[in-house]
Amino acid sequence: MKANLVLASRMSRLGTESAFEVLARAKALEAQGRPIINLGIGQPDFKTPPHIVEAARKALADGHHGYTPANGILPLREAVAADLRRRHGVEVSAADVLVVPGGKVTMFFAITMFGEEGAEILYPNPGFPIYESVIRYSGATPVPIDLHEDKGFSFSAEEVLAKITPRTRLMIINSPANPTGGVVPKSEFDKLAAGLERHPQVAIMSDEIYGEILYDGARHVSLLSYPNLRDRVILLDGWSKTYAMTGWRMGYGIWPAALFPHAERLAINCHSCVNAAAQYGGIAALTGRRNEVEHMVEAFAERRKIIVAGLNKLPGFRCATPGGAFYVFPNIAGTGFGAKELETRLLDEASVATVAGTSFGAYGEGYLRFSYAASREAIEEAMSRIGTWLDRQGNQRRA
Numbered sequence: 001m002k003a004n005l006v007l008a009s010r011m012s013r014l015g016t017e018s019a020f021e022v023l024a025r026a027k028a029l030e031a032q033g034r035p036i037i038n039l040g041i042g043q044p045d046f047k048t049p050p051h052i053v054e055a056a057r058k059a060l061a062d063g064h065h066g067y068t069p070a071n072g073i074l075p076l077r078e079a080v081a082a083d084l085r086r087r088h089g090v091e092v093s094a095a096d097v098l099v100v101p102g103g104k105v106t107m108f109f110a111i112t113m114f115g116e117e118g119a120e121i122l123y124p125n126p127g128f129p130i131y132e133s134v135i136r137y138s139g140a141t142p143v144p145i146d147l148h149e150d151k152g153f154s155f156s157a158e159e160v161l162a163k164i165t166p167r168t169r170l171m172i173i174n175s176p177a178n179p180t181g182g183v184v185p186k187s188e189f190d191k192l193a194a195g196l197e198r199h200p201q202v203a204i205m206s207d208e209i210y211g212e213i214l215y216d217g218a219r220h221v222s223l224l225s226y227p228n229l230r231d232r233v234i235l236l237d238g239w240s241k242t243y244a245m246t247g248w249r250m251g252y253g254i255w256p257a258a259l260f261p262h263a264e265r266l267a268i269n270c271h272s273c274v275n276a277a278a279q280y281g282g283i284a285a286l287t288g289r290r291n292e293v294e295h296m297v298e299a300f301a302e303r304r305k306i307i308v309a310g311l312n313k314l315p316g317f318r319c320a321t322p323g324g325a326f327y328v329f330p331n332i333a334g335t336g337f338g339a340k341e342l343e344t345r346l347l348d349e350a351s352v353a354t355v356a357g358t359s360f361g362a363y364g365e366g367y368l369r370f371s372y373a374a375s376r377e378a379i380e381e382a383m384s385r386i387g388t389w390l391d392r393q394g395n396q397r398r399a
């Protein structure tokens, strides 16, 4: 008899990350011989620095093949604590650190820990699509924090605080942000932290995975540095973006003492521990030389200028200069195309992969995300192809 399987209803509420679908389509077109320029994918185009690779290789050669403690090896957690002290001037104990396979895992644990029917969770929109997806999966109600183009894709603390109800359990913050590159100014964070005093039932998950990719001398503001929030801030960070380690699956969460045992139990139920050799690579990343990281950020800064200038020359595009991460989020309303149509047609007809703003939530209509983690030549060629394609559409409309 043919199988007749019954899935849990929550499975129908789980969304996805369209950037992976765009990547798969771009790869399929490439395999057919099409010269695709991929500005869709959110990962550095650099290799992991060699001293990190060497540390992981040595760990394997030295026999680190078994399980590690579920929370991660002690020298790695100590290195994380020292790194947070160096970057944010905050005191974190190695006992607060839960090393997990990638930044996403802290997100999944925090949302499923608080989310259930009747609960509300605030999340940025447009924002990283997994936030809304997992909130829905958990049964909680997603409450969007809208990010405004005219505020550099930041938010107004007052507007955010006004969305809190007695049912709000968790607020998700992401600065610097995917997909917009927006950075929340310290003044808004100060207001938010002060206002949260009135809402002690709200936990905050601060996704700071792009915290070291900032421009124009800006300094990152970590929500960990607000003493009045320390017993309810969950910090999400990791190695993927800063050290070009997306495929290593290395991330961590800093958890308040009351939440830590729950997060650790989720880890034991889910993945036991992170790949042992990768953890040794993680120590080398945090304690070793930083010139490759600095070089990468300098390269992104230069490409940011090129892509912003290039996009602003395209008819119907308007592109703000982002403060961090490696994305731009131009407004494309003036082209007359919807975001999804433009994404599809630019890939099919101009061989340039981008991601529709709507992949990051309903408020992303009218925008397209470009990643500039690509060479200068690739970015310039992409701008030229899109310009030619738009001209052709304009001519056809006029004809």
Ligand SMILES: Cc1ncc(COP(=O)(O)O)c(C=O)c1O
Binding pocket: 042, 101, 102, 103, 104, 105, 128, 174, 177, 178, 207, 209, 238, 239, 240, 246, 250, 251
């Ligand atoms: C805002 C944000 N948070 C978290 C992640 C997940 O990172 P990781 O690959 O380490 O799971 C990403 C990846 O694109 C991201 O953009």
